[in-house]
Structure formats: C-alpha cells, structure tokens
Amino acid sequence: MTLSLTKILFMKTYNNLWNDLCSLENLELAFKKAKKGKTYKPYVVEFEKDLENNLLQLRYELIFYAYRPKSLKTFIIKDPKTRVISKSDFRDRIIHHALCNIIEPIFEKSFIFDSYANRKNKGTLKAIQRFEHFKRKISRNNTISGFILKADIKHYFDTIDRAILFQIINCKIKDQKVLWLIKIILNNNPSNNGMPLGNLTSQFFANIYLNELDQFVKQKLKIKDYIRYVDDFIIFSNSKYKLTKLKNLINLFINKNLNLQLHPEKSQILSIEQGIPFLGFRIFEHHKLLKKSNLRKCKKRLAMQELLFKQDLIKFDKIYNSYLGWKGYAQQANTYNLTARISKHFQIVYENEYYF
Secondary structure (H helix, E strand, O other), X not given: OOOHHHHHHOOOOEOOOHHHHHOHHHHHHHHHXXXXXXXXXXXXXXXXXXXXXXXXXXXXXXXXXXXXXXXXXXXXXXXXXXXXXXXXOHHHHHHHHHHHHHHHHHHHXXXXXXXXXXXXXXXXXXXXXXXXXXXXXXXXXXXXXXXXEEEEEOOHHHHOOHHHHHHHHHOOEOOHXXXXXXXXXXXXXXXXXXXXXXXXXXXXXXXXXXHHHHHHXXXXXXXXXXXXXXXXXXXXXXXXXXXXXXXXXXXXXXXXXXXXXXXXXXXXXXXXXXXXXXXXXXXXXXXXXXXXXXXXXXXXXXXXXXXXXXXXXXXXXXXXXXXHHHHHHHOOOOOHHHHHHHHHHHHHHOOOOOOO
C-alpha cells in the first residue's frame, strides 16, 4: 500500500520530541487535563496525595522505557445504541494527554477546516452551522433542489488497521522513542485490530486515520462542500449522479488505502427536502428538529441527575453546566416550546439552588 497523499502532505517531519514529552512540566499539564471534571474521584484524590512522586515515577518509566499500561476496563453502555467502552487507568490517561500535548499540534496543521470532531474550537454546533452554510449554497437559499451523500464507515473504531495507522503517523513523527510509546498505547487492546472507544488517544488517532480520506476528497476529488464528524461525513451537490460516482470512488479509496468500507445501509444519497439526519438533528429546508432518540436521551439524563442530586451524590454546578450545554445544543433546532418546558421543570426542581 502506498500513502501518496500522506507523503505529499507530510513533507516536514519531526524528531527530538522525547525530552519535551517526558518533561515534568508536560506531565503536570497532562495531569491537570486528565483530572478535569474528575477532581473528586477517589483515584484522582489518591494520585494527587503524592503528586510529585507519582509524576516522577511516570517520568522515570518513560525515560527508561519501563512504562507499561494497565489492562483496559471494559463496560457496555446504551446511549442510545449499544457500545463497548474501554477505560484506561488514570495514570495511563495522564500519559495519553502527555503524548497528545506534544504531537497533536503537529498533526493539527495538516487537518482540513471541515473536520469537526475532537478538535479545539470545532464540535457539534460548528458542524451544524457549516451544514446550514453548505445547504444554502447548494440549494441557492432553498430555491432549487439539493442532494447530499450522507455516509459513515462500517464499524469504524473496530476496523481501524493499526499497522496502516502507525505507517501514517510514521510519515510525520520520526522520533523513535515517541513511536515506541505510540506502539505501546496502540497495542494495549484486547482485540487484534481496531482501537478502543473511550480513550483520548483513540479519538485523536481516529482523526489522523480519516485525514487520509479528507485529503483524498479535497485534493483528488476537488470537493469543497464536505463535512466530517468522526466517521460520519457529508458531501453536498445538485447532482445525484455525481454523488453516486463520488460514493463509489470514496469506497474504493478507503478500501484500498485504509482497509475500511462504507456502511451499506447508512451510506445513502438523500434529498434535502426530505430532511437529513445529522448529529442528533433532522435538518429540513427551512427548519431543524431534534431526533426523538436524542430527546429521550436528554430526559433520561436529567431524571438520573435529579435522582443523584436528591441522594447528595452530584453537585448542582455539574448538573447546571450539563443543562446549559444541552440547552445551547437544543436551541439550534426549532425547539422553543420544548426547551421552555424543560427549563421550567429544571427551575422547579432546583429552585433553592439557583436564582433563575
């Protein structure tokens, strides 16, 4: 397999990264990032009791190539679909952040503008706004018909080829010590292939892997109206024939170069008029609605938080921040009455905690 796009784009390579990665300053920053939102977790409290020595121990293990991650803890969630999540030990999460602190800025330079998952200043809302921009552009402000290719990768995280991923990374990173650490992280997986859901490094490596697709779409196919969020991607056009051709070309490319394939049922060409499901919304020509599954998930989360709050197992600040995040997300759709009802209920439940 030849990674011609990667070789062209990654002409500049990086060496001598190891000292920065292993520095106490980097490990301290990594610890702060790893504990964010988990300050009162027992394992964080325990690690922080002897923070300096624990970080020095991690540094020692890295410098002398003695670092070995603990086995992942695996559990199943239904959110709303069933997913297997693999959780790393806290000290291993510190190492993941330490690695990403050093190499993420390097790869970020090669990522396209319209990749929105797990990146600073991107995210769901920016992706939805970009969708609206391309929708108006293609339909000339909803005056002509527009179509999209909405596709995703079949079993993406489970089918990532770690050998190919490492080859892509190796085109950019030449520091053999950093590559040693990346190999250890990649191979800390009970399966022979793929990457575990739940790790910071998995999210980051997933973007590196599908950046190959992004570059193919942009550089080879010359497509401007394209959005990707993890393994979901959308291409806009006025021609169903063109989108069918692009779908076939993309499937050939990812199969040959990344050992992936498009999901046969979820990859389809749709008319904008019929409403496009995307990131928890159904987007029509003139309005957006929340998907019913997304709404059920929200109500379930609010009910669980209310129960935990009554048992004094969760702080109001955390609930309030979660509520504000959901409200900002939901308000992207035409949900005035819905958000008003949920806000009123929220105020009644927590009336003694906050002056609304």
